[in-house]
Amino acid sequence: MEYISTRGEAPSLGFSDALLAGLARDGGLYVPREWPQFSSRDIRAMRGESYAEIAFRVISPFVGDEIAPDALRAMIDEAYATFRHPAVAPLVQTGANSFVLELFHGPTLAFKDVAMQLLARLMDHVLSERDERATIVGATSGDTGGAAIDAFAGRERADIFILFPEGRVSQVQQRQMTTSQSANVHALAVKGNFDDCQDLIKAMFGHGAFRDRVRLSGVNSINWARIMAQIVYYFSAAVSLGAPSRKISFTVPTGNFGDIFAGYGAKRMGLPVSRLVIATNENDILARTLRSGRYETRGVSATTSPSMDIQISSNFERLLFEASDRDSAAVRAAMGQLRQSGGFDLAPATLKSIKREFSAGRASEKQVKAKIAEVHADLDYVVDPHTAVALCVAAKSVRKSAPMVALSTAHPAKFPDAVKSACAIDPALPACLTDLMQREERFDVLPADQGRVEAHILARARAAQ
Numbered sequence: 257m258e259y260i261s262t263r264g265e266a267p268s269l270g271f272s273d274a275l276l277a278g279l280a281r282d283g284g285l286y287v288p289r290e291w292p293q294f295s296s297r298d299i300r301a302m303r304g305e306s307y308a309e310i311a312f313r314v315i316s317p318f319v320g321d322e323i324a325p326d327a328l329r330a331m332i333d334e335a336y337a338t339f340r341h342p343a344v345a346p347l348v349q350t351g352a353n354s355f356v357l358e359l360f361h362g363p364t365l366a367f368k369d370v371a372m373q374l375l376a377r378l379m380d381h382v383l384s385e386r387d388e389r390a391t392i393v394g395a396t397s398g399d400t401g402g403a404a405i406d407a408f409a410g411r412e413r414a415d416i417f418i419l420f421p422e423g424r425v426s427q428v429q430q431r432q433m434t435t436s437q438s439a440n441v442h443a444l445a446v447k448g449n450f451d452d453c454q455d456l457i458k459a460m461f462g463h464g465a466f467r468d469r470v471r472l473s474g475v476n477s478i479n480w481a482r483i484m485a486q487i488v489y490y491f492s493a494a495v496s497l498g499a500p501s502r503k504i505s506f507t508v509p510t511g512n513f514g515d516i517f518a519g520y521g522a523k524r525m526g527l528p529v530s531r532l533v534i535a536t537n538e539n540d541i542l543a544r545t546l547r548s549g550r551y552e553t554r555g556v557s558a559t560t561s562p563s564m565d566i567q568i569s570s571n572f573e574r575l576l577f578e579a580s581d582r583d584s585a586a587v588r589a590a591m592g593q594l595r596q597s598g599g600f601d602l603a604p605a606t607l608k609s610i611k612r613e614f615s616a617g618r619a620s621e622k623q624v625k626a627k628i629a630e631v632h633a634d635l636d637y638v639v640d641p642h643t644a645v646a647l648c649v650a651a652k653s654v655r656k657s658a659p660m661v662a663l664s665t666a667h668p669a670k671f672p673d674a675v676k677s678a679c680a681i682d683p684a685l686p687a688c689l690t691d692l693m694q695r696e697e698r699f700d701v702l703p704a705d706q707g708r709v710e711a712h713i714l715a716r717a718r719a720a721q
């Protein structure tokens with residue numbers, strides 16, 4: 257399988273190189289040259305299989321012959337053995353035709369673990385085969401950072417630097433990043449918001465000399481392997497609910513657009529997906545874009561679902577590329593305008609193509625709080641605010657024709673204050689994390705300044721020594 261950049265000006269790469277590259281040299285994002293195809297028969301064969309077995313089927317064509325099947329299978333098995341639930345991503349029925357897909361049973365209680373546990377093993381494998389080291393960077397609004405640190409802690413061949421917005425993540429999220437004792441882990445609190453952190457990461461990738469000196473690699477969903485691993489749970493959920501014999505809809509709490517783009521990928525691979533519903537909190541740039549045809553940034557407001565407090569949704573670029581019939585010149589122009597003036601207009605055909613697959617809705621803070629209380633009162637089920645955003649939007653989109661699956665992206669114990677204020681429940685952390693609040697923190701505080709962040713990394717990254 258070959259990977260091409262959405263901006264069309266970077267060399268195409270094989271799987272292992274795309275995995276280590278993170279962002280393409282032209283600033284674009286890698287996508288597969290072709291989407292692997294799964295027939296109804298292939299999908300039917302997944303019925304009754306374990307999550308790891310389905311993952312192996314879905315991921316194999318993306319990896320091609322670059323990793324031996326036995327090695328790939330072993331990495332998948334190991335990655336999902338870290339999950340506390342035997343089904344890895346179980347479904348819970350919440351209404352006649354409504355379900356919640358629980359993606360938070362991994363080590364850091366967030367859906368990011370699903371991809372990150374595998375990504376770290378894949379990177380380690382490729383780096384060992386090549387006898388190389390890498391410097392991994394990531395920007396986080398809370399969950400990616402903890403999941404990446406857990407997955408990469410102690411790995412010999414990688415140092416990991418996670419940038420998080422100072423004071424804008426929950427206490428549980430912060431401590432999952434700052435209490436690691438591993439010498440290869442570096443948590444950096446940046447004086448700014450998530451978009452500032454993400455801009456810094458992209459700027460470091462754009463600085464060729466720095467990129468090469470530290471052998472930079474990224475773990476945000478700009479990295480294709482993150483999306484690849486997330487495609488799996490769309491297949492596992494859909495098959496459990498009767499695919500390929502019936503279509504399934506998904507509502508996805510969305511920030512950086514990685515998770516829902518994985519759903520789009522699953523559909524392109526042949527999974528019978530009916531609607532893909534984008535759910536946003538009050539930072540509703542994506543809902544506005546679908547309504548108006550203009551992608552336009554505004555200030556970010558802090559909400560109780562901080563992991564979705566985002567304006568620049570990286571993976572929307574991958575969708576633009578697909579929806580414009582892979583017109584990389586149009587993507588380059590749109591991204592240039594976004595950088596210069598904070599917005600761009602979608603071509604009418606592109607917007608039409610997006611609206612054919614996606615709808616979008618937003619949930620206000622008041623609605624999110626009411627939804628947490630309602631679900632608890634009606635079902636004795638506790639959800640976190642990100643999941644509540646999805647449930648608010650899904651409620652408006654559910655149809656008799658297709659089951660609606662709302663993705664539950666975080667354990668409620670990650671956001672205890674919001675949950676308690678909504679339904680008076682204090683969700684307990686799982687046993688492995690009960691002493692989290694007593695652990696010692698270790699992190700550095702830096703301004704949102706590329707030079708300062710690069711100097712900090714250069715002084716510590718083993719790949720640069």
Ligand SMILES: Cc1ncc(COP(=O)(O)O)c(C=O)c1O
Binds near residue numbers: 367399400511512642
């Ligand atoms: C709990 C939670 N829900 C939803 C999202 C949004 O996912 P995405 O950025 O892939 O759209 C995130 C962060 O990415 C998250 O951490």
Ligand SMILES: N[C@@H](CCOP(=O)(O)O)C(=O)O
Binds near residue numbers: 396398
């Ligand atoms: N919400 C995310 C933001 C980064 O998203 P990613 O999927 O691109 O890594 C987070 O939790 O950090």
